Amino acid sequence: MSSATVLVLAAVLLILALAGVGAYRLRRGCCGNCADCGNCRSAPINIKEEDE
Amino acid sequence: MKKNIALIGNPNSGKTTLFNALTGGSQRVGNWPGVTVEKKEGKLRQARDVTVTDLPGVYSLSPYSPEEEVSRRFLVEGSADAVINVVDATNLERNLILTLQLLEMGIPVTVALNMSDVVERRGDTVDEKKLSERLGCPVIRVSALKREGLENLAATVLEQASYGTRIPKKFFKCELSKAISEISGMLEGHIGDDLLYWYSIKVMEHDPHVPEALPSPVLERALETVRRTEDSLGDDGEAIIASARYEVVDSLVRGIYQKSEKGGKSVTDRIDEVVTNRWLAIPIFAAVMFLVYYLSITSVGGYMTDWVNETVFEENVLPRTADWLAGMGVEDWLVSLIVNGIITGVGAVLGFLPQLLVLFLLLALLEDSGYMARIAFVMDRILRRFGLSGKSFIPIIVGTGCAVPGIMASRTIEDERDRKITAMTTSFMPCSAKLPVIALISGALFGGSAWIAVSVYFIGVFSILVSGVILKKIRGAFGKASPFVMELPDYHVPSARNVVLSMGDRSWHFVKKAGTIIVLASGLIWLLTSYDWSLNPVGAESSMLASIGNALSPAFSPLGWGDWRAVVGTLSGLVAKENILSTFGILFGMEAVAEDGAEIWTYMATIMSPLAGFSFLLFNMLCAPCFAAIGAMRRELGSWKETALAVGYQCAFAYVVALAVYQFGLAIQGTPSFWLIPAALLVIGTGYLFFRNPGEPEDEVPAEAA
Numbered sequence: 001m002s003s004a005t006v007l008v009l010a011a012v013l014l015i016l017a018l019a020g021v022g023a024y025r026l027r028r029g030c031c032g033n034c035a036d037c038g039n040c041r042s043a044p045i046n047i048k049e050e051d052e
Numbered sequence: 053m054k055k056n057i058a059l060i061g062n063p064n065s066g067k068t069t070l071f072n073a074l075t076g077g078s079q080r081v082g083n084w085p086g087v088t089v090e091k092k093e094g095k096l097r098q099a100r101d102v103t104v105t106d107l108p109g110v111y112s113l114s115p116y117s118p119e120e121e122v123s124r125r126f127l128v129e130g131s132a133d134a135v136i137n138v139v140d141a142t143n144l145e146r147n148l149i150l151t152l153q154l155l156e157m158g159i160p161v162t163v164a165l166n167m168s169d170v171v172e173r174r175g176d177t178v179d180e181k182k183l184s185e186r187l188g189c190p191v192i193r194v195s196a197l198k199r200e201g202l203e204n205l206a207a208t209v210l211e212q213a214s215y216g217t218r219i220p221k222k223f224f225k226c227e228l229s230k231a232i233s234e235i236s237g238m239l240e241g242h243i244g245d246d247l248l249y250w251y252s253i254k255v256m257e258h259d260p261h262v263p264e265a266l267p268s269p270v271l272e273r274a275l276e277t278v279r280r281t282e283d284s285l286g287d288d289g290e291a292i293i294a295s296a297r298y299e300v301v302d303s304l305v306r307g308i309y310q311k312s313e314k315g316g317k318s319v320t321d322r323i324d325e326v327v328t329n330r331w332l333a334i335p336i337f338a339a340v341m342f343l344v345y346y347l348s349i350t351s352v353g354g355y356m357t358d359w360v361n362e363t364v365f366e367e368n369v370l371p372r373t374a375d376w377l378a379g380m381g382v383e384d385w386l387v388s389l390i391v392n393g394i395i396t397g398v399g400a401v402l403g404f405l406p407q408l409l410v411l412f413l414l415l416a417l418l419e420d421s422g423y424m425a426r427i428a429f430v431m432d433r434i435l436r437r438f439g440l441s442g443k444s445f446i447p448i449i450v451g452t453g454c455a456v457p458g459i460m461a462s463r464t465i466e467d468e469r470d471r472k473i474t475a476m477t478t479s480f481m482p483c484s485a486k487l488p489v490i491a492l493i494s495g496a497l498f499g500g501s502a503w504i505a506v507s508v509y510f511i512g513v514f515s516i517l518v519s520g521v522i523l524k525k526i527r528g529a530f531g532k533a534s535p536f537v538m539e540l541p542d543y544h545v546p547s548a549r550n551v552v553l554s555m556g557d558r559s560w561h562f563v564k565k566a567g568t569i570i571v572l573a574s575g576l577i578w579l580l581t582s583y584d585w586s587l588n589p590v591g592a593e594s595s596m597l598a599s600i601g602n603a604l605s606p607a608f609s610p611l612g613w614g615d616w617r618a619v620v621g622t623l624s625g626l627v628a629k630e631n632i633l634s635t636f637g638i639l640f641g642m643e644a645v646a647e648d649g650a651e652i653w654t655y656m657a658t659i660m661s662p663l664a665g666f667s668f669l670l671f672n673m674l675c676a677p678c679f680a681a682i683g684a685m686r687r688e689l690g691s692w693k694e695t696a697l698a699v700g701y702q703c704a705f706a707y708v709v710a711l712a713v714y715q716f717g718l719a720i721q722g723t724p725s726f727w728l729i730p731a732a733l734l735v736i737g738t739g740y741l742f743f744r745n746p747g748e749p750e751d752e753v754p755a756e757a758a
Contacts, residue, residue: 016572019567
C-alpha cells in the first residue's frame with residue numbers, strides 16, 4: 001500500500017468518524033423547535049428528564 | 053448577578069420573536085400557536101449572566117394543557133426572578149386575563165406591549181402609562197418584529213428582578229375577596245407566604261393540583277368556604293373567578309384603548325374575505341401550493357439544481373477528484389470509495405439544495421405573512437367533518453419542513469387520542485428530505501412536472517384525513533372533535549430576518565444531514581455495492597446489496613418496482629429519505645461517470661415506468677419515516693409498542709395506496725394483472741374501515757377565529 005493511500009485512507013476514516021459523531025448529535029433528543037440539537041445555541045432540553 | 057427572566061404570554065403573541073430579539077437567539081418562530089412546545093433558554097444580550105426562558109404560549113395558568121403545565125410549573129417552582137408578560141396590544145382584553153393571573157402570583161411582572169406598531173397603523177391608541185398605574189406594574193411599548201423598545205424593556209425587567217420578593221396583587225372585590233382571604237387564613241402554615249394568595253384562588257377554582265399540595269382536613273375546611281361562596285353567588289368557583297377576572301379586565305382597559313373612528317374593513321379583513329371564503333379557500337390554497345412547487349422544482353430551483361448536478365458535480369468535482377487521487381498514486385478501490393461512494397452519494401443529495409432553498413424561502417414567506425395560519429383555520433372546516441380538529445393541521449404545516457418538529461408540535465393538542473393520531477400521521481406530509489425524491493421522480497419520469505409534487509402534497513393531506521378517521525374508529529374515538537380556537541394574526545410584509553432564519557435553519561439541517569448521516573450511509577452503500585458476501589470485489593449486479601434487494605423484490609413487484617435497486621433505495625430511505633438519492637447516485641452514477649457523463653437521473657427511467665415511478669414515490673412518501681421521526685413518534689406516543697403499531701400501519705397504508713395506484717393504473721392502460729384482484733380487495737377493506745359505523749360527530753364545536 002503506497003503512503004498516499006495510507007494518508008488518504010486515514011483522512012477518509014477520520015471523516016467517517018466525524019460524520020458518525022455528527023450523526024449521533026443530530027439524532028439525540030431535541031426540544032422540537034428546530035430538530036437541530038447539535039447546533040442548538042440555547043441549551044437543549046433533555047426531554048427524558050422533563051418527561052420524568 | 054445571576055438572574056432568571058421568564059417570557060410568558062398568550063399563544064401567537066410574539067414571544068419567540070421577542071425571545072430572539074432579547075437573546076440574539078435563532079429559535080424558530082411561526083405565525084400560529086404552538087411553535088414553542090417546550091421552554092427554551094437563552095442569555096440576555098444586555099447582561100449575559102441573565103437567563104431568559106421562553107415559555108410555551110398559554111391563555112391561563114390552569115393545568116389543562118401540556119403547555120399550561122410547563123409554564124405553570126416553571127413559575128410556581130420559583131424558577132423566575134421576574135417575568136416579561138408579552139401582551140398583544142391588538143387583543144388587549146384577552147391577553148390581560150393572563151397578566152392578572154401572573155400578578156396574583158406576586159412575581160415581579162413587566163408587561164411588554166407587543167405589536168404596538170400594528171395598533172398605531174390601525175389608527176388606534178393605547179395609554180400604556182394609565183395601564184401601568186392600574187395594573188401596578190411597568191408597561192413597556194415594544195415591537196419585537198421591528199426590535200423597538202427592547203433596551204427599555206431589558207432595563208426595566210432587570211430592575212424588577214432585583215426586588216427579590218413576591219407581593220401578590222389583589223384585584224377581586226366584595227364577597228369573593230373575603231372568601232379568598234378566609235381560605236388564605238386556613239392555608240397559612242401549609243403553603244409558603246409568597247404563594248398563599250395564589251393557592252387560595254386555586255382552591256376556589258377547584259384546581260386539580262391543589263389536593264397534592266394540602267393536607268385533606270385543611271382542604272376540606274377550605275372547600276366549605278368555597279361551597280358557601282358558590283351558593284351565595286350562584287355559580288361554581290371556577291366560573292366565579294373567571295367572570296370576576298373579566299370584570300376586572302373590563303374596568304382596567306376602560307378608557308385605555310381608543311379605537312380609531314375611521315371604521316370600515318381593514319386590509320386583513322378584505323384579504324380574509326377572499327382567502328378564507330367557504331368556496332374559494334381550498335382552490336386558492338391548491339393554486340398557491342402549485343405555484344410554490346412549480347417555482348421550487350420546475351423553474352427557478354430546477355435550473356439551479358441542474359447546474360449544480362451537471363456542471364459542479366458531474367463535470368468538475370467527480371472527474372477532478374478522481375484524477376487528483378489517481379495522480380497521487382492512491383489505490384483504485386480507495387478512489388472508488390471516495391469518488392463513486394462518498395462524493396457521489398453526498399453530491400446526489402446536495403445537488404437538490406437549490407430547489408430546497410427556493411421551497412424553504414417560499415414556505416417561510418407564506419408562514420411569516422400570516423397566510424398559513426389561515427390555512428389551519430380553513431382546514432378545520434374540512435378536518436372537523438372527518439372527526440379531527442383543525443389543531444391537527446399545525447403539526448402538518450410544521451411537518452412540511454421536517455417531520456420531527458411536526459410530530460413534536462402535536463403536543464399542543466389537548467385530546468390524547470387526537471394528539472397520538474396526529475403524531476402517527478404527520479409524517480405522511482412531504483418533508484424536505486422527501487422533496488429531492490419527488491424532484492428525482494418528476495424529473496426522470498414526468499418531464500419535471502410540478503403536478504407530481506402538488507399531487508404528493510395533497511395525497512399526504514388526504515392520507516392524514518383517511519387515516520385519522522380509520523385510526524379514530526379503531527380506537528373508538530370517532531366523533532369527538534376537539535375545539536380549535538386560534539388567533540388569526542394581521543397580514544404583514546414578512547420580516548426578512550424571520551424568513552432568512554427559517555430558510556437558513558431548514559437548509560442547514562439538510563446540509564448537516566448530508567455531511568453526517570449521508571456520508572456514513574454512502575460509504576456503507578458503496579461497500580455493499582462493490583463487494584460480495586466473501587468480500588471479493590464484484591460488479592453491482594453480484595454485490596451484497598443486489599442479493600439483499602433481489603431477496604426482497606418479490607414483495608414489491610406487485611407495486612411495479614421489483615428491480616433490486618429500487619428496493620434497496622427504499623430500504624436505505626428508512627435511515628433518512630435523502631438516502632434514496634445517494635443510493636441511486638451510487639448505483640447509477642458510476643455507470644454515468646464511466647461512460648459519457650450523461651445525467652445520472654436518466655438511468656432511473658430504465659428501471660421503472662412512469663406509473664411504477666409514481667407508485668414508488670407514493671410508497672416512499674407514506675411508509676415508515678426516517679429513524680429520527682420514528683424516535684420523535686416514540687416520545688409522543690409513549691411506548692415502543694404503539695410506535696411499532698404506528699410504523700406498521702404507515703407501511704401497510706403505503707403498500708395499499710401504491711398497490712392500488714399501480715394496479716388500477718395498469719387496468720386503465722388496458723394491461724391488468726392478477727394483482728388487480730388483491731388490490732381491489734384491499735381498497736374495499738380500507739373503505740370498510742373508513743365508512744363503518746358512520747355516526748354524526750358529537751361535541752362538535754366550530755373553530756373560532758379571534
